[in-house]
Structure formats: structure tokens, C-alpha cells
Amino acid sequence: MNKPDKPSADQRLRYMYESIRQRIGMLHYPPGMMINEMQLANEFGVSRTPLRRVLQQLSYEGLVEIRNGVGTRVTDIDMKTFKDIYDLRILLAETMGSLSPNWVTDRHRKKLDEMIERARDLREKKNIDGYANLSNDLEALICDLIGSKPAREMTDLLYYQVARIWCSFLPNLDWDGVIGETLEELKGLSDALASSDVGTFGKVRATYLRLMLKKVSRYISSD
Amino acid sequence: MNKPDKPSADQRLRYMYESIRQRIGMLHYPPGMMINEMQLANEFGVSRTPLRRVLQQLSYEGLVEIRNGVGTRVTDIDMKTFKDIYDLRILLAETMGSLSPNWVTDRHRKKLDEMIERARDLREKKNIDGYANLSNDLEALICDLIGSKPAREMTDLLYYQVARIWCSFLPNLDWDGVIGETLEELKGLSDALASSDVGTFGKVRATYLRLMLKKVSRYISSD
DNA sequence: GCAGCGCAATCTATATACAGCTATAATGCA
DNA sequence: TGCATTATAGCTGTATATAGATTGCGCTGC
Structure with a gap:
């Protein structure tokens, strides 16, 4: 039935x-x-x-x-914790390739290509919620490439702890710059998936995590 | 009152x-x-x-x-997860020095010296519960040296997920060998604390985590 | 005017009764 | 005898009433 x-x-x-x-x-x-x-x-x-x-x-x-x-x-997050979480996320991203990665499938590649399209649409029209959704979906894709269950759960947890803080800074940042870098990141990730290279995928991710942290840090250092 | x-x-x-x-x-x-x-x-x-x-x-x-x-x-833990958890613990230990470490105090050094004494006592007389308690206390000490809250919580969590599995292998392992290596580890950690070097502390810890994983792996590979 | 006490409103914490789910054993039919 | 179905015991899930904690307001006495 x-x-x-x-x-x-x-x-x-x-x-x-x-x-x-x-x-x-x-x-x-x-x-x-x-x-x-x-x-x-x-x-x-x-x-x-x-x-x-x-x-x-x-x-x-x-x-x-x-x-x-x-x-x-x-809850709110103090700035030290914010940075600590980012440091951990960067560490986890950089070691994605060595901590039992999952197989890359065409479904992953297709999903990522769809995200690139969505990012292009966002470039035309500023939309915070749309960016947040894209960000969530990207994180879900990344977690899907992590074969180590504890590493995956940890990555997911850390993301949701800082996602909202990042979102709260978004209106103050240069929209075109943020979207432009996000697009570059997505393309870099897509290239890595094309060659099924999870290690490079993680390193690209880590690079842009650092970039985003730096972008936000400017606004924080004045605290 | x-x-x-x-x-x-x-x-x-x-x-x-x-x-x-x-x-x-x-x-x-x-x-x-x-x-x-x-x-x-x-x-x-x-x-x-x-x-x-x-x-x-x-x-x-x-x-x-x-x-x-x-x-x-x-719960029980399958062997893949067991290894994944150990890989993460090793990673976290190796980066202890760079992820906002806490200050080393004389209290830490004193506690560690006490643990060395307890390990010496255990060498004389096999005592699984005693070893488990020592192990718990060492982990608490290590967590106390981790300044990054998320890294600390994660380290603690991962420890308790595998501690019991490790304990269940203990009766099958060579007691003198295990205690001997534990003593070496504790001494290595003590030396690192003496020079307030959390980075080296973490690297020593990582070395012995690898050793212990290898020790257990022999019994697992036959699964 | 002000300091201190107490009461009341509002929230979470707990106890408990009941509903719903699952596995197993009993039962009836082929 | 074998299989499918049904009863049942025992467990977790949920609803709800009550207890306990905290805060803030207002009263009282100085």
C-alpha cells in the first residue's frame, strides 16, 4: 500500500x-x-x-x-570561539583526502554544477537567505564526501555553530566580492571533483575558509 | 552558611x-x-x-x-569507525600546539608526575580498572591543555567513544609491554610540560596513539 | 528617598499516567 | 508439521500536572 x-x-x-x-x-x-x-x-x-x-x-x-x-x-558566539571553530574547520578540510574519503559520483558533480548556477543567479540579485541555502547545501555535499563518520559529524556540527554568525556579517560585506569568491571556490571544487580528487577538494575548501575568516576578521578586530 | x-x-x-x-x-x-x-x-x-x-x-x-x-x-563500535576515530584523535593531538593551547602550570606538571607514580604501581600489579582510571585522568589533563573549546570537547568525545573498546582489548595484550610504553609516554609528556611546550606534548601523544592503534590492529585485522 | 524583604509571574525540571511500537510466544488453520 | 496470524509483555514515546528556580516588581520600614 x-x-x-x-x-x-x-x-x-x-x-x-x-x-x-x-x-x-x-x-x-x-x-x-x-x-x-x-x-x-x-x-x-x-x-x-x-x-x-x-x-x-x-x-x-x-x-x-x-x-x-x-x-x-x-546563543551568541564570542570571537575567540568563532576563530577556534574556523581553525578546526580548516584543519578538517585540509585532511579530507587522508581521512577515509568517500567515492566521488556523478551525482556529486551534478549537484555542484547546479550550485554554480545558483551562485551566478545570486550575483545578479543580492539575497541573503538564498546565499544561506546555497551554503547549507554545499556543506551537505562536502559532508557527503567524508567517509569518516566522526569527522563528518564534527564538520557538520562546526558548520552550524558558525553559519549564523557568518550570515550576520554578510549584509556588511561587499556582496560582489563575496559572491565572486564563492563562485571561484565552487569552480575550484568542481575541478577537483572532475578528477575525483577529494584531497585537492578539501585543500580548495580550506583556502576559501581562510579567506572568509580573514574577510570577517576585519570587522571583528575592532571589538 | x-x-x-x-x-x-x-x-x-x-x-x-x-x-x-x-x-x-x-x-x-x-x-x-x-x-x-x-x-x-x-x-x-x-x-x-x-x-x-x-x-x-x-x-x-x-x-x-x-x-x-x-x-x-x-553500542559496539565497528572497526572502521574505531580506526577513523583514532585517526581524528591523532590529528587533533598533532595540532594541539597550534590550536590555541592553554598555559602549562605547575598543577599540570604535578598531576602528571602523580600519574607516573600510578603507572609504576600498575607495572607491579595488573589492574584493568586502575589502568582505565589512569587513562581517564590523563585524558582530562590533556583536555585541560586545549584552549580551543570546540577542539577540547571533540577530543573528550572521541576519547570516550573508543576508551571502552581499548579496555576490552587490554586483557589480551601483553601487560608489561603496554604499561612500559605508557610509562614512556608519560615521561615524554612530562618532559614536554617541563619546557611548557604544548606542541611537543601533542606530538608525543600522537606518537603513542599511533602505537596503541597498531597494537590493537593486529587483533582486529583477523576480523 | 532608599534599602531590603517578600510575593507573584514565568519559566524550566520532574513525576507519572497513558499511548504506541516491537519482538516474541502462543494459536489456529491448511 | 509448518506457516501465518494474533495476542501479549515489555519497552520507549508523549501528554500533562505539579514542583522548583529565577527574576522583577512592589511594598514596607527606616
């Missing part, structure tokens, strides 16, 4: 988790915002119990902070 | 978390063992709700697996 069954508990939890994580990543829930458990639970049509389970995971991942008697708020 | 107040919710959760994690790490809860929520909750004198919160965190960390309608069981 395969009728549209009610989703399983795991699926429901996963849906709530990804929804909230995306809202935080896209700054729809900006740092400092208080999250009301009852209200969110009602929105998802569940009780507080499963919603709290999701919030606890997000808390463990550092995206929200739960304080007894006070509330749950979206 | 500072009377012995009832511990806070966070403290109670932390206590349960660390208790269970230690039991898993020391193989008192071996891989495959089923954990009964109600029974454990009773043991800690709480209801299922806070206990489940702890189990969910352990599940997120990969130490237990929760399956709806079935139960919660201590």
Missing part, C-alpha cells in the same frame, strides 16, 4: 530539530532571542516533552542555552 | 551522566547490554524523565542506542 503513514517518532523529532536549526542558522531566530517551549510545542502540534528533547540536543550542540527557571535562548 | 544544599538540577544530571559514562567506559556496562530506564531511574532516585535526558545525550554521543519499543543498549 505505502499510504502516507503518520511519521515515526524519529522522523517527527528530526523534522522539529532541522526546522529549529535552520531558523537559528538563518537568523530568523537571532542570537539572544528567547524561545518559549509551550509556544513552539503548540506550533509543531506536540507536547513540551518531545520539543524539549530537541532543544536539549540543540543545547548540547551549542545553538541554544537552557537555564533553569529563566528560559531557553539562542 | 554554605550548608550542604540539595544539588541543583544541573549537578544531578551531570552526576548521572558521568556515572553512566564511566560504567560504559569501564565495561561494567559492556557493549550490547540492555539498559532499563525504570531500573536505572530508581537506582538514582529519580523518575524516568531526567534519566532519559541523560540517556539521550549518551545516545547523541554514540555510547548507547535508543530504539523505540525495543530498549536502550550500549
Whole structure:
């Protein structure tokens, strides 16, 4: 039959988790915002119990902070942690080739080519959410090339911890410059995939992670 | 006054978390063992709700697996993941010096010297639990030298994911050889601390992580 | 005016009853 | 006897009421 069954508990939890994580990543829930458990639970049509389970995971991942008697708020990131996370991401990217990489498939290459198209469209028209979505999809592609499960999970975690901070700087940066470099990165990554070279892929990625960190650092050093 | 107040919710959760994690790490809860929520909750004198919160965190960390309608069981680790985790640990150890290290204090040096004494005692008398405790304490010391919060958390996480597997091999390995190499490692680490050189400290650590992986690999390759 | 205390509002933490899922054993039919 | 189906026991998932923590406001007394 395969009728549209009610989703399983795991699926429901996963849906709530990804929804909230995306809202935080896209700054729809900006740092400092208080999250009301009852209200969110009602929105998802569940009780507080499963919603709290999701919030606890997000808390463990550092995206929200739960304080007894006070509330749950979206976290901010201090600049030292921001840089520390970037350093780790760069390290993980540089070693992608040696930490049991996955096989490159045509699906990867096709997805990446689609992203290049999307980046070209973004060059014409500034669109922060569009950039954030592109960024998310690229990260998913990268994780798909990491064969080491712990390295993959770590890479994903670190990305979502800083994605929103990066997004918050985006409006202040030179849009054409950012998109231009993103396009260059995507092309470089595409070339690496063409020769199925995950090692080079990671090194290209690392280069642009450094570049983006440097770009943001200018705005931070004045803190 | 500072009377012995009832511990806070966070403290109670932390206590349960660390208790269970230690039991898993020391193989008192071996891989495959089923954990009964109600029974454990009773043991800690709480209801299922806070206990489940702890189990969910352990599940997120990969130490237990929760399956709806079935139960919660201590996970096992396949050999690929085991090696992947070791590769990451080695990578993190090697870069300890460059990822914002903490300052070395006399407290660190003193603790390490105490560990050398404990290792000497273990050489006389084989004691798996004693070795596991020493190993845990060394890992805590190492984490204390990591200034990068994300790197520290990751290092800790990876350690506890493989500690029990390592412990399960310990009875099959040559005790004198293992203790001898552990002593050498501790002395090497102590020398690095003497000159406050976290970079060398990490490189020594990486060397012995490789050695231990190699030692265990012999038993695994036959799988 | 102000300092300190206490109350109330609001949030998270916990206990508990119940619903839903899964694996297994029992049962009935071919 | 063998297989499919169904009952059932035992587990996790969810809803909800209550307890506990924290903050801020307002009252009171000096």
C-alpha cells in the first residue's frame, strides 16, 4: 500500500530539530532571542516533552542555552570561539583526502554544477537567505564526501555553530566580492571533483575558509 | 552558611551522566547490554524523565542506542569507525600546539608526575580498572591543555567513544609491554610540560596513539 | 528617598499516567 | 508439521500536572 503513514517518532523529532536549526542558522531566530517551549510545542502540534528533547540536543550542540527557571535562548558566539571553530574547520578540510574519503559520483558533480548556477543567479540579485541555502547545501555535499563518520559529524556540527554568525556579517560585506569568491571556490571544487580528487577538494575548501575568516576578521578586530 | 544544599538540577544530571559514562567506559556496562530506564531511574532516585535526558545525550554521543519499543543498549563500535576515530584523535593531538593551547602550570606538571607514580604501581600489579582510571585522568589533563573549546570537547568525545573498546582489548595484550610504553609516554609528556611546550606534548601523544592503534590492529585485522 | 524583604509571574525540571511500537510466544488453520 | 496470524509483555514515546528556580516588581520600614 505505502499510504502516507503518520511519521515515526524519529522522523517527527528530526523534522522539529532541522526546522529549529535552520531558523537559528538563518537568523530568523537571532542570537539572544528567547524561545518559549509551550509556544513552539503548540506550533509543531506536540507536547513540551518531545520539543524539549530537541532543544536539549540543540543545547548540547551549542545553538541554544537552557537555564533553569529563566528560559531557553539562542546563543551568541564570542570571537575567540568563532576563530577556534574556523581553525578546526580548516584543519578538517585540509585532511579530507587522508581521512577515509568517500567515492566521488556523478551525482556529486551534478549537484555542484547546479550550485554554480545558483551562485551566478545570486550575483545578479543580492539575497541573503538564498546565499544561506546555497551554503547549507554545499556543506551537505562536502559532508557527503567524508567517509569518516566522526569527522563528518564534527564538520557538520562546526558548520552550524558558525553559519549564523557568518550570515550576520554578510549584509556588511561587499556582496560582489563575496559572491565572486564563492563562485571561484565552487569552480575550484568542481575541478577537483572532475578528477575525483577529494584531497585537492578539501585543500580548495580550506583556502576559501581562510579567506572568509580573514574577510570577517576585519570587522571583528575592532571589538 | 554554605550548608550542604540539595544539588541543583544541573549537578544531578551531570552526576548521572558521568556515572553512566564511566560504567560504559569501564565495561561494567559492556557493549550490547540492555539498559532499563525504570531500573536505572530508581537506582538514582529519580523518575524516568531526567534519566532519559541523560540517556539521550549518551545516545547523541554514540555510547548507547535508543530504539523505540525495543530498549536502550550500549553500542559496539565497528572497526572502521574505531580506526577513523583514532585517526581524528591523532590529528587533533598533532595540532594541539597550534590550536590555541592553554598555559602549562605547575598543577599540570604535578598531576602528571602523580600519574607516573600510578603507572609504576600498575607495572607491579595488573589492574584493568586502575589502568582505565589512569587513562581517564590523563585524558582530562590533556583536555585541560586545549584552549580551543570546540577542539577540547571533540577530543573528550572521541576519547570516550573508543576508551571502552581499548579496555576490552587490554586483557589480551601483553601487560608489561603496554604499561612500559605508557610509562614512556608519560615521561615524554612530562618532559614536554617541563619546557611548557604544548606542541611537543601533542606530538608525543600522537606518537603513542599511533602505537596503541597498531597494537590493537593486529587483533582486529583477523576480523 | 532608599534599602531590603517578600510575593507573584514565568519559566524550566520532574513525576507519572497513558499511548504506541516491537519482538516474541502462543494459536489456529491448511 | 509448518506457516501465518494474533495476542501479549515489555519497552520507549508523549501528554500533562505539579514542583522548583529565577527574576522583577512592589511594598514596607527606616
